[in-house]
Amino acid sequence: MPAINLNVNGGAVSVSADPDTPLLDLLRNHLGLVGAKFGCGLEQCGCCMVLIDGEPVKSCGRALSTVAGKNITTIEGLGTPERPHPLQQAFLDEQAGQCGYCLPGILVTAKALLDRNPTPSRREIALALDDNICRCGSHVRILRAVERAAAMMRSGHAKEAGR
Ligand code: FES
Ligand code: FES
Numbered sequence: 001m002p003a004i005n006l007n008v009n010g011g012a013v014s015v016s017a018d019p020d021t022p023l024l025d026l027l028r029n030h031l032g033l034v035g036a037k038f039g040c041g042l043e044q045c046g047c048c049m050v051l052i053d054g055e056p057v058k059s060c061g062r063a064l065s066t067v068a069g070k071n072i073t074t075i076e077g078l079g080t081p082e083r084p085h086p087l088q089q090a091f092l093d094e095q096a097g098q099c100g101y102c103l104p105g106i107l108v109t110a111k112a113l114l115d116r117n118p119t120p121s122r123r124e125i126a127l128a129l130d131d132n133i134c135r136c137g138s139h140v141r142i143l144r145a146v147e148r149a150a151a152m153m154r155s156g157h158a159k160e161a162g163r
Contacts, residue, residue: 004019004067006072007070009073017064021064022064023067024048024059024062026064027059033074041060042060047104047105047133049104054073054112087145088107090148093145094145099135101135102138109132126139
């Protein structure tokens with residue numbers, strides 16, 4: 001089987017696997033990155049969402065053959081417990097999750113939104129997260145957390161610019 005080379009959370013990865021293997025399988029079962037979750041397996045729920053070259057993609061439906069040479073970012077690539085990404089900190093501050101199963105997908109989707117639009121309206125946030133289902137009904141707190149993260153990121157940038 002030919003090797004497929006890609007970049008995951010900033011590190012080079014080379015795998016020899018069936019090219020039809022879903023990206024989610026590679027992440028969870030071969031690389032030990034279990035943040036992205038298996039939910040429906042049918043590209044319906046969004047809990048398997050990762051970023052491919054900065055765009056949110058449902059990894060359960062994305063074959064390895066289509067991600068050769070791409071940059072993949074999973075929730076593990078956002079921050080660390082010591083240095084959480086502002087989105088992770090904001091979700092903690094707002095207690096935005098209940099079971100948390102949807103959050104890895106929601107956080108990377110929200111990151112893609114804030115990277116391209118630092119000042120999204122609540123409606124724009126809701127539209128960006130339209131493909132991410134939260135079964136616990138935490139939507140209002142999730143929206144608030146994304147707004148809080150956007151404000152944190154803007155004030156962080158303002159501080160850096162003022163240095
Ligand atoms: S597990 Fe991929 S969209 Fe539901
Ligand atoms: S917090 Fe449980 S599915 Fe969203």
